[in-house]
Amino acid sequence: MAVNHAEHPPQAAGAGGGLWRTCAWGLLPLVLLAGLVYYVMTSGENILGRSPVSQDALQKLEFQRVVLRPNRILLQAINTGPGPVAVAQVTVNDAIWSFTAEPAGEVARLGRVRLSVPYPWHAEEPIRIALITSVGMKFEKTIEVAVETPEMGMASVGYFSLIGIYVGVIPVFLGLLWKPFLGRLGPGAMSFLISFTVGVLLALGVDVMAEAAEAAGRVGSSLRGGGMVTLGFLAGLLVLGGVEQSVPRAASGEEGGPGRKLVLAYLISVGIGLHNFGEGVAIGSAYVVGNVALGALLIVGFMIHNVTEGIAIVAPVAQRRVALSHLAWMCVLAGAPTIAGAVLGGFAYYDSFAALFFAIGGGAVFYVVYQIVRDMAQGRGLSMITWPEIAGLLLGVAAMYATGLLVAT
């Protein structure tokens, strides 16, 4: 590996045999790292001594999913501890209960175990399940209100779709219907409206990021919930950036021009759509895990909450003619993801994915906020805030806060 710099001046590195040399230098640290990893893994105790704490004491099982069927509880848990774990006993509400495990016996680190417990649970009562491992460690999960988990089927897909339509599509559609009204408000109202939109989006963005952080907190530490949030946030930004880039120059027109307003309206639709996807996941899963009795009241709450989203979408184009087909597309882009989210959340909820989806929604929404504010600031220098804008911003946030109370669970 010794290199004689006198014979091979640095500028030769790029060409011919130099390419190999470059590669070799690039790979050298990796090779050494791999060797070191191998050495530590195979004979770590020789170098570092025995760990002062045995792997048994650090065992960790995390519940990923609980499915309730009549007279049966199905569980999935993941081993996030440093060593293997075997579930030896299961108790339900402090009673030893029979069970079957798949796989039976030990589960390696990050391996999953599925358990089936024939327990005659009672609807609408809490269930406390504990897994006791072969070394006596105990991991508990409480289901606050037991509700049978819906089975994947046309009927339940239809049910969750209907929820999605009610809380996502219909309110956005109703909000869009304000366009003629907004168009008549006169030019002075425009800056108020746009600020209102920004306020709505900011409230949504903060809300969904808080949800992302919450879901990430429930994810086991070893599954890196925080990483999921960062990844999702960036993905949300990039998706929206990509959407904007893909709009043909001709269609978008010059900055601040008429086409640009339409693009902005579409961006808001997509951003809100991504947010609503996360919202759908949350609603669907809340129903499944029994945290919410999803009654008409909650549906009504979401409808009122989401009407403001329609206003937000239509604000940039309120005072110009827009083809109905455009409005229909915006409605679909913003509202339809709620359906998909509700179905997904209803059948396959995982905190890790929820954190990801929430963060994607957050990233998308903040991207849109950035775009709108950039447009607003065009040619204005730093002092961009006017009284109508301040009012709009605050009212937008306040509207989301007030209607948000209706969906508080």
Add this chain to the structure above:
Amino acid sequence: MTDEAAPTNADGEGQGPRTPGLSLNRRRLLQGLLTLGAGGGALLAGAKLSAGQASSHGGGAGAHGVPGNGAHTTGHGEYLVKDRFTEAEVRALTARVKPLRAKNPMEALTAFDRGTVTRLADGTVQREYVMIAEDAEIEIAKGVKYPAWTYNGSVPGPTIRATEGDRLKIHFFNKAPVPHTVHFHGIHGAGMDGVFEMVPPGGKFTYEFTAEPFGLQLYHCHTMPLKKHIEKGLYGAFIIDPKTPRPPAKELVMVMNGYDTDMDGENEFYTVNGVANYFLDHPVPLKAGEPVRIYLVNVTEFDLINSMHIHAQFFKLYRTGTRLDQHEIADTVMLCQGERCILEFAYNVPGRYMFHAHQSEFAELGWMGFFKVEGPPAA
């Protein structure tokens, strides 16, 4: 037996707060008393500290002095017990005095260590026993291994049995990595009480006393922290028969206990004779009409009480077994921690009969079993 208060006074310091916020709700009795999750090193240090304090605190137990055996300490963290054993010595002794170890709860029902008997010059019967404290991994429920602290490798430890008036010599060796003692319930001198004479790892001590009074007693380790040393498995039954034996019967020892496997100060499992639900899978065989005598001991830690209920029959209940002429008639008995009693009954109709703690929660966490009564129905 009121001797239990003294060591707490002497050793309270360095062991964490004593029973703050004592609440009686269900299984959370003494939660918060001690953080038991500390590593072995900390435990060892704590135990050494306590041994030192027992002897060095003015007005503490050590200052009162403990007679005999050269077991006094000079204070300053040294153990009272100085004697060390050698493996050869233990081998030689166990060749003569075999330590008893029941291999499973069924064996523990009827395994009695009556000791190695010799006659003293005055005609008194002397019984010698060997008890060895050692760590052992035991299976306490199907698939659940527990790192127990044991006497002779099992939980509960051997059932020590003697007749009132016998001279007892219990040779105790500590092969465990932390100090232990054997504290026998019974009547004896302070120096034989297994409280102050902490036997360090590698140490030995011989408990010598006369078996009295007759009844059902028990023994357990009395090293601080007490809860830990008991919960980990250092206990067993100690039967002192009256000079005139009780009427013949099928005699069974049942030691009720619990295990706190995740060290949260609550029991995860409850058992009789050490393994949860063992007698559900292995019913206790009885014969119809055969008199049965159960020696029932409660050494459940953390929970205030435990109980036993037998189905479809009533028993004569002799509390602590110290009187032959007084009994109650009952089908359920409640015992405080450390309390015990003798039950006598017979089943006349063959079949399976359940017995269990009448705290349903304990029953469903492992304290449940069957009698399987066979043979022709008795009159």
